[in-house]
Amino acid sequence: MKPQFPANFEDLERSGIGIIAVQGFGMEGLYPLWFGEGSETTPKVIRDACIEALDQGETFYNIPRGRAELRNALKVYHDTLYSIDLHPDRIHVPGSTMLTVMIAAHMVLRPGDHAVIVTPHWPNVEMAMKWAGAEVSHFRQNSGNGKWALNLDGLMAACTPDTKMIYLNSPCNPTGYVMERSDQERLMDFCRSRGIVLLADEVYHRTVYDRNYAPSFLEFAGDDDPLIVVNGFSKGWAMTGWRLGWMVTPKAYEEQMAVLSEIYNTGAPSFIQLGAIAALEKGETALDGLRQSYKESLIVANEILGGHPRIEHTAPEGAFYAFPRIKGIDDGLKFAEGLLFDAKVGVAPGYTFGPENETHIRLCFAMKADRLEEALHAFTGYLDQI
Numbered sequence: 518m519k520p521q522f523p524a525n526f527e528d529l530e531r532s533g534i535g536i537i538a539v540q541g542f543g544m545e546g547l548y549p550l551w552f553g554e555g556s557e558t559t560p561k562v563i564r565d566a567c568i569e570a571l572d573q574g575e576t577f578y579n580i581p582r583g584r585a586e587l588r589n590a591l592k593v594y595h596d597t598l599y600s601i602d603l604h605p606d607r608i609h610v611p612g613s614t615m616l617t618v619m620i621a622a623h624m625v626l627r628p629g630d631h632a633v634i635v636t637p638h639w640p641n642v643e644m645a646m647k648w649a650g651a652e653v654s655h656f657r658q659n660s661g662n663g664k665w666a667l668n669l670d671g672l673m674a675a676c677t678p679d680t681k682m683i684y685l686n687s688p689c690n691p692t693g694y695v696m697e698r699s700d701q702e703r704l705m706d707f708c709r710s711r712g713i714v715l716l717a718d719e720v721y722h723r724t725v726y727d728r729n730y731a732p733s734f735l736e737f738a739g740d741d742d743p744l745i746v747v748n749g750f751s752k753g754w755a756m757t758g759w760r761l762g763w764m765v766t767p768k769a770y771e772e773q774m775a776v777l778s779e780i781y782n783t784g785a786p787s788f789i790q791l792g793a794i795a796a797l798e799k800g801e802t803a804l805d806g807l808r809q810s811y812k813e814s815l816i817v818a819n820e821i822l823g824g825h826p827r828i829e830h831t832a833p834e835g836a837f838y839a840f841p842r843i844k845g846i847d848d849g850l851k852f853a854e855g856l857l858f859d860a861k862v863g864v865a866p867g868y869t870f871g872p873e874n875e876t877h878i879r880l881c882f883a884m885k886a887d888r889l890e891e892a893l894h895a896f897t898g899y900l901d902q903i
């Protein structure tokens with residue numbers, strides 16, 4: 518029998534990040550810059566807490582919306598970091614950050630609803646919205662004056678009466694754009710006045726280099742504002758393989774979140790959640806050390822990419838990616854394949870981050886600075902030959 522999938526399955530496609538990665542996995546001497554992670558394992562203090570939890574028998578089912586101690590630790594974390602008093606019912610830990618994006622999309626969007634994605638963007642988000650049946654349009658950041666920026670008036674004008682959600686990722690994967698507080702306030706006002714849910718992806722909130730954390734909508738938004746913040750442990754604490762994130766919703770969503778947490782995952786692994794508590798309570802020094810290492814790599818990336826005549830590089834303010842445009846190419850996927858097979862450097866093709874990015878590539882600079890330097894020299898060496 519021919520399998521029958523829902524009609525909107527046709528709108529989905531595999532991410533271009535994976536299309537390159539599957540071709541290069543296991544290649545000897547490879548410089549993998551394609552995924553959003555560094556080369557360091559999760560800090561020991563976090564690993565130890567997880568091992569101890571396993572040894573103590575923390576292998577059973579748990580509350581689907583997240584263990585009470587973890588949700589409480591998240592409240593304390595937010596309250597301390599942002600000087601706020603976050604209502605505990607607003608915090609949910611159903612599984613990975615990706616899962617929180619999926620739940621947010623399905624909680625808000627109905628087939629035929631319109632959603633606007635601030636782009637360039639991480640491709641999985643668009644797929645989650647399309648899987649919820651939404652019509653998606655893009656509003657692109659621009660990169661004049663040496664930094665990525667967003668024209669807020671343009672973003673607001675891109676919304677229609679059918680728009681139910683705006684997705685904004687700050688700090689941004691792949692550009693490193695960071696939205697400042699005054700723009701956040703304007704955007705939140707707009708969403709309030711139009712009844713649009715703002716899906717704020719703050720998973721890189723600690724991956725900034727000129728301050729301790731990026732501005733968060735949670736610093737000023739009220740309990741009932743149309744705001745869903747998704748966040749996670751992957752990036753700040755080098756916990757990508759743990760698959761754990763959290764979300765902060767309006768207070769009125771508590772019951773829906775309890776139901777949906779059961780349906781989607783029936784809870785995140787118990788011992789993983791105990792490791793996450795250690796990240797929040799004991800992981801600050803490690804987080805800082807990781808960030809210091811990324812900062813050293815950022816300097817290398819800015820120097821090498823910024824100094825090459827065929828690379829149009831805009832220095833990122835946050836996250837750990839560079840998203841340069843390569844001059845003189847017309848197909849970023851072909852370029853990424855050539856770079857992989859000739860120079861053993863794995864990057865992600867720009868097209869997968871939304872329209873108008875076909876001659877861009879994304880590379881993650883979270884690798885240790887000395888190895889990144891080798892990788893980027895291999896990259897520019899390839900570019901000089903073609």
Ligand SMILES: Cc1ncc(COP(=O)(O)O)c(C=O)c1O
Pocket residue numbers: 553613614615616618639686690718720749750751752757760761762
């Ligand atoms: C912008 C953005 N949001 C969400 C995620 C998902 O994070 P996680 O791996 O914790 O599910 C990623 C992962 O790369 C990301 O870049």
